[in-house]
Amino acid sequence: MSERCAVIGIGQTKHSESRKDVSLAGLLREAAFRALADAGLESFQDIDAVVIGTAPDMFEGVMMPELFLADALGAVGKPIMRVHTAGSVGGSTAIVASSLIQTGIHERVLTLAFEKQSESNAMWALSPAIPFQPQLVAGAGGYFAPLIRAYIRRHDAHPDTGCVVAVKDREHGLLNPYAHLHLKQTLEEVKAAPVLWDPIRYSETCPSSDGAVAMVLASEKAAQGIKNPAWVRGTSVRTESTFRAHRDQINPQAGKDCAKHVYAQAGITNPYEEIDVAEIYVPFSWFEPMWLENLGFAEEGQGWRLTMDGKTRLGAEMPINPSGGVMCTNPIGASGMLRFAEAALQVRGMAGAHQVDGAKTALGHAYGGGSQFFAMWVVSSEKP
């Protein structure tokens, strides 16, 4: 890795249940133009290549959408790639884009991730009859609920933990003008919601969102003159087998290895002390304590205590998801890149009402599939 990579432009759409006012291309352009403007660029002209990421094509009904979108994204005459690594795709996509800068191939790369969930029904798109396999018909919640039950049982976690995360993330979301859900909820209200998949209540799940996010990544040369770029200090991806018999899906090895790899690049030995803010992929609220442990912010079995002690709130010691996170906004394919982009916004000091004071180093985290795919980056206000 020879060249430094900086995030010089960040843009996202207003996320909502259904962006009927824009087409798929229009949704992406909304995020892209905001990112270009943030980077001080007037048009796509100064972009060398485009890297897009999204979850399954079936969510929008366009196969290999980079073909349809090439024109709308100013990619004509340029290289364009489309990454797909399940829920971690937003993170993986940003990492491919950063590689194109770090290896000196391009000076400025536009990377985008998106989902327009209102075009289909993701819950059922996730539960099809797969050729030559038995049909699960569970959706994501049905898949993850047993893992959450196992986490609670294994570590005797406080049963309110998931509800506390939901209240906290929704409070954070109120500070983020782009968030889909703007909900003021009390703990009692969250606890009173119906259970969808024991122990996951309706109030403890993410919404289905339409939304897109874009970043302009640049070489050190191209980042000159940019106010407060976020420097990429480390990137990593890890995958483990889906059906390996001894997989620990509650604290996956792939997540631990990915974190270790990205911390080593960023020179981080104690993430709780050295990372100022983390944006992590929490589609069901109980995943906050699970990932706190997997990412090394807490000892195994102690993640839920950090949450219950209020340490993960904005203004506390280890703020997690000050943007409101996936619990407030879930355009699936974009959710991972939103974590990466929000981490970059924090170290740039541009997160507005949900800014963590003095944030210098931030973690962006994404996971996907049945917790077998991970993508992470560490960004910093300081050059590597």
Added chain:
Amino acid sequence: MRDIAIVSSAQLPSVREMGPSDESELVQPVVTKALEAAGLTMDDIGFVCSGSSDYLVGRPFSFVAAIDGLKCWPPIQESHVEMDGAWALYEAWVRLLHGDIDTALVFAFGKGSLGPIPDVMNIQNDPFYVQPLGLDSISSAALQAQALIAAKKATERDFAEVAVRSRRNAMSNPNAQIKGEFDPKAIMKNEPYIASPLRKSYCPPLSDGAVAVVLAAGDKARSLVKRPAFIRGIDHRIEPASLGARDLTVSVSTKLAAEKVGVSTGKVDVAELHAPFAHQEIILREALGLGDDVVVNPSGGAISANPIMAAGLIRFAEAAQRIHDGSASRAVAHATSGACLQHNMVAVLEGE
């Protein structure tokens, strides 16, 4: 830039219908064979990248099942593109340029037997203005072929000759699906048009297949095999999706990518071109500036075996094979994506 080479590859023989084999069963045999050919195991591999499409299987996350065809424990560094495997090779090439790892495994798979492929490909089109027209992949290719005839750049006889030559070449390729001696005149006389001016013989077969390629950097590559195929340049470019916005008789994106990688800076011995339809070889030859002295598609090309999502990466495997066996010193590999050659990748491979 770091020298990166293709050191080995393996393919499943393409067939019309493989039967009830799932993604991991397609992937496992080619991955195992390609690694063996390089004298490596999964534990030696630094990065894995694959290419495939959910829409061929008719399910989301088709690639997730594929990774269980390889050993992912301890966890691996892995990525996937919902594109032809050639773009997975590109991502792996970029990853190797970082310099912290020396080897990568790339694979791609596609089963054309699971659905009506020409109709499925319509889902690539603009969802508002084109998809409702039902423009299938054969019809759009026919528009391109007709444009070529109208511009007097080719005749139907030229299409027939490309097909006949390709399928003659395929006779020496154990992985090819359509092979044999055919007569251009007989094709033109006996075969009805599917979509004028295309007859069946000018179109690719429907195929099930898979391919794996192993990449290695610098001296690692030299230590693994006798004659690595070094990637001297690789680039890809896209054009607008709208057929009306392009001159379909030329491939400006191929030409641009070829300029970026310096195809014309040396003698090209052999070229593996991803031309699923016969007429597309004619367009690509011109865009790449290939003369009559260049051996084109000795494998028989995609018109002889076309597992979608793998057929582009197969071109890289086939071009590298000519370097490995010493029959070529400098080869061009090309891959395409989208209707009427919308997105094109060009690479120059060389032996030492």
